[in-house]
Amino acid sequence: MSSQDDSRPCLDHVVILVSHETLVGLPDRLRESFTVAPGGTHADGLTCNSLILFEDGVYIELIAFFDDIDADRRSKHRWGRLKEGTVVDWAYTLRHESDFAAVRQRVDDAQAGLTYSDAVSGGRTKPDGTVLKWAVAVARDAQGNASRPGSLPFWCLDRTNRQLRVPYEQDDGQTQHPCGARGVSSLALAVPEQEATALGRVYDAIHGRSSTAGSGHGWRFGVPSGSAAGKHAIWVSGGDGASGITLVLRGSGHSPAAVALLPGLALQIES
Known part of the structure; x- marks a missing residue:
């Protein structure tokens, strides 16, 4: 991970839930449109994944539950009841796990009715047998219930070298995509109107500053490579419609305006 602006949270990855089939x-x-890298099986035995790696160090995680797992175990998972074929969540990371304590304290001090849990150990095994370890922390409401996935980032904090988990710097073509996508430009989050103010306070606390990405609720993030190309902004808008996450990629001169990733799911690309 680049040493540029260590104080800024880095966008780690965006999660798209798909069926195991x-x-x-x-498809x-x-x-x-995309080069897909192998992922692996997660330590809990419930899910497996594949990755779409970008040259800015961010990636899309295509994750699926195994078909033969117990339905009750799946339903208790953070993403177990969410709709397949959609963007369901996203993660920030930090250069050092020890820096997360300051983030948690700022969120607590914001008194927005939301806090972050302790970091819980996780991991997965790559197809070559490499064991990856990390810790994950999720946002919780005043009653201790996990917040709705995607409304706030969860945190993925590496305990083994991130390059093992996200080998975007390897010169093997895995970050070269036929559609010309080179990274993530922005995420737009649609949330219920009654949640927008509290979420805004949490985003201010996470970033250690108020919205600076233009009008409305917008916050700037870093990327692992340290690249400054792209908007690198999180946008939050409250409304009465359905909640959701819109992912916009950063492309190159020959990129199309959008690509169909899955049936019913297209991603915008900014050249």
Whole structure:
């Protein structure tokens, strides 16, 4: 991870939930636009994944639950009841796990009715047998319940070298995509109107500053490579419609304006 502006949270990855059938047989439309890297099986045995790596160090995680797992265990998972074929969540990271204590304290001090949990150990095993370890922390409400996935970032804090988990610097073509996508430009989060103010206070606390990405609720993030290309902004808007996450990629001169990733899911690309 770049040493540039260590105080700024880095966007780590964006999570797209798919069926296991889709994960093991990715549709042609996806493979025609993106190079997909192998992932692995998570330590809890419930899920497996594949990755779309970008040259800015951020990645898209295509994650699926195994078909033969217990339905009750799946329903208790953070993403177990969410709709497949959609962007369901996203993660920030920090250069050092020890820096997370300051983030938690700022969020507590904001008194927005939301806090972050202790970091809980997690991991997965890569197809080559490499064991990856990290810790994850999620936002919780005043009653201790996990907040709705995607409304706030969860934190993925590496305990093994991040380059093992996200090998975007390897010169093997995994970050070269036919659609020309080079990284993540922005995330736009639609949330219920009654939640927007409290969420804004938490985002201010996470970033250690008020919205600076223009009008409305916007906050700037870093990327692991340290690149300054792209908007690198999180936008939050409250409304009466459905909640959701809109992911916008940063492309190159030959990139299309949008690509169909999955049936019903298209991603915008900014050249």
